[in-house]
Amino acid sequence: MKFILASKSPRRIEILEKANFKFKTIPSKIDESTISTSLDPKDYCMELAKLKSKDISKQYPDYTVIGADTIVFINQQILNKPLNSFEAKRMLNLLSGNTHKVLTGVSLQNQELNINLNFYDISEVTFYDISDSEIDNYISSYNPLDKAGSYGIQDGSALFIEKIYNLLTDKEGSINPYYPKFKTNQFNVTKDNDILILNLSDYGLVILKNSSQEQAIEIVRRRIDELGTNEPNIMKRGNNRILVELPGLDDPSRIKTLLGKTANLTFQFISSSKEETFGTKKMSFEDGTEEMVSKRIILSGDNLIDAKPVMDNESNQAVVSFSLDRVGAKKFGKATTTGVGKRLAIILDGKIISAPSVREPIIGGSGQITGGFDFQSATDLALLLRSGALPAPLEIVEERTVGPDLGQDSIEAGILSLIIGFTLVILFMFYKYRIFGLIANIALITNLIFLIGILTLFEATLTLPGIAGIILTVGMAVDANVLIYERIKEEIKSEKNKIIAFDRGYTKSKTTIIDANVTTFIAAMILFFMGSGPIKGFSVTLGVGIITSLISVYFISRTMTVMYLIKNKEKEKII
Numbered sequence: 001m002k003f004i005l006a007s008k009s010p011r012r013i014e015i016l017e018k019a020n021f022k023f024k025t026i027p028s029k030i031d032e033s034t035i036s037t038s039l040d041p042k043d044y045c046m047e048l049a050k051l052k053s054k055d056i057s058k059q060y061p062d063y064t065v066i067g068a069d070t071i072v073f074i075n076q077q078i079l080n081k082p083l084n085s086f087e088a089k090r091m092l093n094l095l096s097g098n099t100h101k102v103l104t105g106v107s108l109q110n111q112e113l114n115i116n117l118n119f120y121d122i123s124e125v126t127f128y129d130i131s132d133s134e135i136d137n138y139i140s141s142y143n144p145l146d147k148a149g150s151y152g153i154q155d156g157s158a159l160f161i162e163k164i165y166n167l168l169t170d171k172e173g174s175i176n177p178y179y180p181k182f183k184t185n186q187f188n189v190t191k192d193n194d195i196l197i198l199n200l201s202d203y204g205l206v207i208l209k210n211s212s213q214e215q216a217i218e219i220v221r222r223r224i225d226e227l228g229t230n231e232p233n234i235m236k237r238g239n240n241r242i243l244v245e246l247p248g249l250d251d252p253s254r255i256k257t258l259l260g261k262t263a264n265l266t267f268q269f270i271s272s273s274k275e276e277t278f279g280t281k282k283m284s285f286e287d288g289t290e291e292m293v294s295k296r297i298i299l300s301g302d303n304l305i306d307a308k309p310v311m312d313n314e315s316n317q318a319v320v321s322f323s324l325d326r327v328g329a330k331k332f333g334k335a336t337t338t339g340v341g342k343r344l345a346i347i348l349d350g351k352i353i354s355a356p357s358v359r360e361p362i363i364g365g366s367g368q369i370t371g372g373f374d375f376q377s378a379t380d381l382a383l384l385l386r387s388g389a390l391p392a393p394l395e396i397v398e399e400r401t402v403g404p405d406l407g408q409d410s411i412e413a414g415i416l417s418l419i420i421g422f423t424l425v426i427l428f429m430f431y432k433y434r435i436f437g438l439i440a441n442i443a444l445i446t447n448l449i450f451l452i453g454i455l456t457l458f459e460a461t462l463t464l465p466g467i468a469g470i471i472l473t474v475g476m477a478v479d480a481n482v483l484i485y486e487r488i489k490e491e492i493k494s495e496k497n498k499i500i501a502f503d504r505g506y507t508k509s510k511t512t513i514i515d516a517n518v519t520t521f522i523a524a525m526i527l528f529f530m531g532s533g534p535i536k537g538f539s540v541t542l543g544v545g546i547i548t549s550l551i552s553v554y555f556i557s558r559t560m561t562v563m564y565l566i567k568n569k570e571k572e573k574i575i
Helices: 010-018 041-059 085-095 132-141 157-169 202-227 252-259 326-338 375-387 408-433 435-457 464-494 498-530 534-567
Strands: 003-005 023-025 064-074 077-079 099-110 115-126 187-192 195-200 233-237 241-245 265-269 280-284 290-294 304-311 318-324 344-348 351-354 366-373
Touching: 003 010, 010 064, 041 064, 041 099, 041 115, 064 085, 077 085, 085 132, 195 202, 202 233, 202 241, 202 252, 202 375, 252 375, 265 290, 265 326, 280 351, 290 344, 304 375, 318 326, 318 375, 351 366, 366 375, 408 435, 408 464, 435 464, 435 534, 464 498, 464 534, 498 534
Parallel strands: 003 023, 003 064
Antiparallel strands: 064 077, 064 099, 099 115, 187 195, 233 241, 265 344, 280 290, 304 318, 318 366, 344 351
16 A cells, blocks of 8 residues: 655654655645634544645545644644744743643545545643743744644653763762662663653662651651640651650540641642543542542642631631742642633542632632631641641551550659759758748749749640759759859958848859850750750750749849848848
């Protein structure tokens, strides 16, 4: 059978040559402008292919003529070959950041053998956001005027295949920094003509598992910290397990629910045609009803910068208000501008939460997620979105609940040591400084009351590290009083006016006390931000204790001391 290709397209010529076809190339001369663009895109594309094949078949009735045409279709608009560079740039700007369809119609005609075969194919292509400079560079480097939609997939990209292959296999390159040590790449790379095939190597799988586990630990920590759980202990166990210890937990079921959700959030349009299956997939609401949803992801949770529960004034229901980063706001604005009237599905972990209609473009970078939430569920959803999506689903394989009796002995021992130490300090201060020791003891008791009150306000769980922080606070508070009283004794030797001597004692010791407490407070802050679990608990009690100690020394103790001095300034020996 003899063939003629009714086209001068280098891409179609290349396809037939690779298929080992023997053919002639005779371009048709039909006027494409005579065909109405109001036709259905499939009909329009097929009509062009038929006209091309019939045009040449009339001249060569004993040949099988192959007529073909390709169009680009986006937002109910057909994009043919651009007339000039200005129109090419307009088309590429329209395609930037969007998904469109590429339709190719094929018509085979042979008058002598009475062959009339027609068919078409549809592909879906997604463009990332491309800048004006990238578009200008493309138009100047390649010819967009002979291509539907102003672009060819082969253009430019094929030139980088060899470079990418060399980069991935370069043993000395920065992409494989561990090759000299482990003698392996992260990827096993093979090349088949212009196609690169990448598979993770054994070491690449180890790297992926470790990084995923570290990422999961960080996200779990964020979720638990936002819940306000006190002194969590989160540790890595092997290469596929995470140990989570939560003291003082009242509602473990809520924790399990939050940790068990991947929190993978996406925004995708619901298909406007129930019969359309290309580029769509079936997804369901939580009540079981199903919708055909476009596979193209408009936006993901990676672009969220904040999420919080609020009450909608109109519906009087809890909703989740979210805000996007600059890139997300741009994507969302473009998608909702072109998608006015469509339903936008909000999907969490493969389930449609809600699918509101887009009434107007959303260009402010913020929006609301509705879904019949109560305030608790809206709060949990906002927490999940703020903390980020897990790299892989978590499965709770073991759960243990430890009652307070197990650690009761240790807690009782810690409290007993606090009581004994506190009692000895009180006795020592009273013995050493008499009435002023009594004043210091009253300030010390007040300090403890303040400290425990603040920790109770924060709903802190009393653990052994926390008790240790309280004991250290007692010691530092007493140390401050000892420094002051010893300094006062020195001042009384050279100053007859006892009130002035006491004032100088407080003033001159202030620098030393402040320096010591600030230094300790800085250490506590470092422990809080860099430590975890019990270390954080210790740093919290220590930091709060330093603040309450300074207040008790310079406000309570000093005030009582001044009151005593005013009444007893005539006494020969005060301290």
